[in-house]
Amino acid sequence: MSLPDNREAHSALTAPPLQRYDLLGPEEELTDFIEKVAIPLHWLAEDGIILWANAAELELMGYTREEYVGRDVREFHVDASVIEDVLQRLINHESLNAFEARLRRKDGSIRDVSISSSVLRVAGRFIHTRSVTMDITEKKRASELQERLAAIVESSDDAILSKDLNGIIQSWNRGAERIFGYKADEIVGKHISTLAAPDTVDEFPNILDRIRRGERVDHYRTRRKTKDGRILTVSLTVSPIRNSSGAIIGASKVARDITEHEQQERAIREANAALTRANSDLQQFVYSASHDLQEPLRMVAAFSGMLKKKFAGKLGPEAEQYIDLTVEGALRMEQLLRDLRSFAQVTLGGEEPVEDVDAGAMLDKAMDNLVAVIRESGACVTRSVLPRLRIHEFQLEQLFQNLIGNSIRYRSEAQPRIHVAAEILDKEWVFSVADNGIGIEPQFKEQIFGMFKRLHSTAEYPGTGMGLAICQRIVDRVGGRIWVESEPGKGSTFFFTIPRQPN
Numbered sequence: 001m002s003l004p005d006n007r008e009a010h011s012a013l014t015a016p017p018l019q020r021y022d023l024l025g026p027e028e029e030l031t032d033f034i035e036k037v038a039i040p041l042h043w044l045a046e047d048g049i050i051l052w053a054n055a056a057e058l059e060l061m062g063y064t065r066e067e068y069v070g071r072d073v074r075e076f077h078v079d080a081s082v083i084e085d086v087l088q089r090l091i092n093h094e095s096l097n098a099f100e101a102r103l104r105r106k107d108g109s110i111r112d113v114s115i116s117s118s119v120l121r122v123a124g125r126f127i128h129t130r131s132v133t134m135d136i137t138e139k140k141r142a143s144e145l146q147e148r149l150a151a152i153v154e155s156s157d158d159a160i161l162s163k164d165l166n167g168i169i170q171s172w173n174r175g176a177e178r179i180f181g182y183k184a185d186e187i188v189g190k191h192i193s194t195l196a197a198p199d200t201v202d203e204f205p206n207i208l209d210r211i212r213r214g215e216r217v218d219h220y221r222t223r224r225k226t227k228d229g230r231i232l233t234v235s236l237t238v239s240p241i242r243n244s245s246g247a248i249i250g251a252s253k254v255a256r257d258i259t260e261h262e263q264q265e266r267a268i269r270e271a272n273a274a275l276t277r278a279n280s281d282l283q284q285f286v287y288s289a290s291h292d293l294q295e296p297l298r299m300v301a302a303f304s305g306m307l308k309k310k311f312a313g314k315l316g317p318e319a320e321q322y323i324d325l326t327v328e329g330a331l332r333m334e335q336l337l338r339d340l341r342s343f344a345q346v347t348l349g350g351e352e353p354v355e356d357v358d359a360g361a362m363l364d365k366a367m368d369n370l371v372a373v374i375r376e377s378g379a380c381v382t383r384s385v386l387p388r389l390r391i392h393e394f395q396l397e398q399l400f401q402n403l404i405g406n407s408i409r410y411r412s413e414a415q416p417r418i419h420v421a422a423e424i425l426d427k428e429w430v431f432s433v434a435d436n437g438i439g440i441e442p443q444f445k446e447q448i449f450g451m452f453k454r455l456h457s458t459a460e461y462p463g464t465g466m467g468l469a470i471c472q473r474i475v476d477r478v479g480g481r482i483w484v485e486s487e488p489g490k491g492s493t494f495f496f497t498i499p500r501q502p503n
């Protein structure tokens with residue numbers, strides 16, 4: 001065996017020179033090399049039995065020499081057909097270069113390898129293969145990942161492109177073709193400002209400067225021009241691209257076409273404004289109408305009363321009953337108009353409150369308004385300590401008045417007992433008005449808050465079905481919630497929340 005021998009020249013510089021094979025013979029030196037070289041090597045017999053393997057091969061496979069040498073190489077291959085084919089081709093005098101296969105290690109993990117192999121023959125006899133195995137698992141994984149990423153970029157609906165630090169476009173995906181109309185080969189190599197809308201040309205140097213400083217540009221809304229001259233609204237995210245040593249070499253850019261989205265946003269804004277205007281007009285109308293209708297209604301009630309008085313005994317019982325019904329109807333309608341007016345008033349709102357109000361004082365006012373029914377029913381209203389909070393005075397008063405009024409109206413046989421309380425829960429005040437009245441069936445717990453929703457006839461319990469709808473509207477306006485917990489026959493507790501930080 002002859003090896004290239006440069007060592008004599010080298011050792012001439014370092015005295016005293018050792019003679020080349022003084023310590024190690026050439027065969028030992030070669031054996032050491034193939035044993036220790038970091039590339040896995042093995043020999044196979046014609047039948048596939050492993051005759052020899054070096055340390056790197058044993059390490060790759062995770063076996064000791066005793067466990068590995070002497071076994072059939074097929075045992076270690078994941079794909080039987082691949083190794084059969086390899087062996088067959090070697091037997092048929094072929095040499096294999098970079099043949100890809102998958103090997104199973106002792107710990108069960110799979111490695112992707114590339115095998116190159118040829119056969120040593122002596123006098124035409126198959127002595128053994130000379131097989132070199134390269135572990136390409138990581139490389140393969142990396143290239144698969146790269147392929148996957150490239151596929152994602154390609155299939156994205158967004159435009160994804162890259163440019164160098166001079167703003168020259170380097171890559172261009174299908175999304176970019178679709179959005180801007182240029183094919184990759186038309187635009188790669190051109191300056192990014194090709195896409196500028198007339199009033200955005202100045203942005204480009206600025207964006208490139210930020211990229212050079214390593215900054216990102218996130219969700220930047222701007223305009224760009226397509227190949228056919230259309231102006232698009234796009235949302236841009238531009239990020240620096242670094243090379244393996246961390247130096248910034250360019251930028252990647254994701255552009256999303258939000259032209260349609262922006263048009264939709266504008267349409268929604270306009271529709272919302274129109275709706276708010278219409279709603280406000282409607283509330284204004286309800287408010288005025290309910291106010292203006294009160295007067296003629298009062299006249300109907302007053303003149304019916306006068307009719308009855310003036311012609312008492314002359315009209316006959318039937319006519320008198322009709323007059324009574326007319327008066328009753330007028331009074332009910334008056335109540336209805338009053339409630340409608342309150343409802344419209346809540347919605348119209350007006351100025352936001354600037355000061356905290358004392359909930360206890362509002363409860364007092366509500367009870368003053370209800371003094372007659374409280375006295376007549378013998379109701380006992382108690383309270384816990386109530387807070388000061390930011391809400392329109394009349395709204396809180398109205399909440400208490402409607403809820404306590406209902407607790408009295410929907411009382412049971414027992415003396416009405418009503419308790420008003422408030423506690424802090426997280427960012428809200430939670431108020432409760434608990435009674436011992438008739439209670440509410442679970443299936444009606446939500447619908448009672450609707451307008452004109454009543455569970456009883458007017459003959460059983462007078463009312464308009466507006467009270468809870470007004471309460472709902474009030475808490476909606478301040479960003480709170482209202483609900484009821486109740487058991488029929490045992491009473492109800494109405495809860496409403498008011499944010500501690502006004503919204």
Ligand code: ADP
Nearest residue numbers: 406407410439448454455463464465466467468
């Ligand atoms: P109204 O009381 O004028 O009918 P509301 O909107 O105030 O209108 O109430 C709707 C319905 O909810 C009432 O008709 C009644 O059936 C039920 N309700 C409200 N409050 C109570 C309560 N405290 N106990 C039992 N039922 C109640």
